Amino acid sequence: MMPELHMDPELMEEAVFLVLKDQEASGNPAPLKDFHEKRDLIYERKEGREEAFTDLAAQTFRGMGLEELFTGRLREFPGLDGRLRRVSVRSSESRKAEDCELFVSKGSAALLLVGLPPERFLDRPGLMTFLRKELMRADDMLDPAFAYDRRRTIGGESPMEDELIRERFRLLWDLWMAARMKRRGWPTAPGEAGHRKLNGLSEVVTGREHWTQEELLALAKTARDKSGAGMDRRTFLRRAPQELAAGVRGLFSDPAGPKTGQRLAVLDVARCLAWSGVDCQLCHLRCPLREKAILLDSRRPVIVASACDGCGICVKACEAVNQPAAIRII
Ligand code: SF4
Numbered sequence: 001m002m003p004e005l006h007m008d009p010e011l012m013e014e015a016v017f018l019v020l021k022d023q024e025a026s027g028n029p030a031p032l033k034d035f036h037e038k039r040d041l042i043y044e045r046k047e048g049r050e051e052a053f054t055d056l057a058a059q060t061f062r063g064m065g066l067e068e069l070f071t072g073r074l075r076e077f078p079g080l081d082g083r084l085r086r087v088s089v090r091s092s093e094s095r096k097a098e099d100c101e102l103f104v105s106k107g108s109a110a111l112l113l114v115g116l117p118p119e120r121f122l123d124r125p126g127l128m129t130f131l132r133k134e135l136m137r138a139d140d141m142l143d144p145a146f147a148y149d150r151r152r153t154i155g156g157e158s159p160m161e162d163e164l165i166r167e168r169f170r171l172l173w174d175l176w177m178a179a180r181m182k183r184r185g186w187p188t189a190p191g192e193a194g195h196r197k198l199n200g201l202s203e204v205v206t207g208r209e210h211w212t213q214e215e216l217l218a219l220a221k222t223a224r225d226k227s228g229a230g231m232d233r234r235t236f237l238r239r240a241p242q243e244l245a246a247g248v249r250g251l252f253s254d255p256a257g258p259k260t261g262q263r264l265a266v267l268d269v270a271r272c273l274a275w276s277g278v279d280c281q282l283c284h285l286r287c288p289l290r291e292k293a294i295l296l297d298s299r300r301p302v303i304v305a306s307a308c309d310g311c312g313i314c315v316k317a318c319e320a321v322n323q324p325a326a327i328r329i330i
């Protein structure tokens with residue numbers, strides 16, 4: 001059975017207003033006028049106004065094809081039928097706070113919680129791409145062949161190294177999803193920069209149709225340079241954040257992919273005082289996303305590309321103690 005869809009009524013109403021106002025701004029005021037007239041009739045009622053407003057918003061939402069954006073995507077993933085019980089879509093404050101979380105409980109079908117800002121409905125192709133990617137991720141996680149285990153041991157030598165491996169694993173998984181989307185003719189794909197910068201790992205990932213979580217994780221731990229030679233731990237720790245930054249930028253650089261002006265901090269460990277043995281963690285202390293965008297590995301900073309928002313505060317902090325700075329924004 002296809003998963004049931006539950007849309008937050010307030011989100012539907014906000015989305016309807018935004019889309020109708022957008023249509024009005026593009027020279028088509030009639031649908032918004034019609035909507036207001038229907039709402040005015042409801043205002044005149046003495047009872048049941050709230051339910052009637054909710055029903056009107058839901059009908060209009062459906063009538064504009066906004067619900068179909070979700071149900072149509074769910075039909076594209078028949079593997080979720082029976083494994084995913086429900087998709088609940090609620091409002092998030094902004095694009096940044098957009099999220100998607102899968103809840104799995106033993107013995108019953110899973111639940112997918114999606115958080116979207118209302119303005120997402122103004123960009124239907126972008127929303128479709130987002131939904132396809134998140135449903136594909138959920139499909140993988142619920143597919144016994146992928147053997148996903150969220151408690152699987154990562155196997156790094158420190159929590160920071162675990163985090164880097166996890167980040168690499170996420171990026172490889174993203175690349176694999178993007179490759180499958182491309183094969184299905186859907187508009188998203190990793191950029192070429194992402195392919196090149198992961199030292200050949202991305203080609204390995206995108207070339208195959210089936211992976212297990214364990215295999216992808218093992219690949220994320222592969223520390224090899226472009227020639228295939230082994231890499232010592234220090235080199236892996238130095239290169240991994242830059243590879244991740246380039247890979248993330250590669251994903252975002254695809255014209256059909258997510259639109260973001262994302263900038264990222266990149267650390268040059270050869271210039272960093274902490275990596276030369278001096279006790280400096282100024283960038284870590286100043287980072288507004290401390291412990292997310294900058295972690296410490298034995299008191300030395302490492303930047304997590306996917307969490308960094310490129311604010312540049314760490315660069316300024318570094319410049320105060322180190323000229324030229326060991327961090328730059330790319
Ligand atoms: S650019 Fe901003 S978010 Fe990124 S690491 Fe530097 S201070 Fe943190």
Ligand code: SF4
Pocket residue numbers: 267271272273274275280281282283284301317318319321322325326327
């Ligand atoms: S502030 Fe600069 S020198 Fe100090 S730890 Fe950060 S990157 Fe290294």
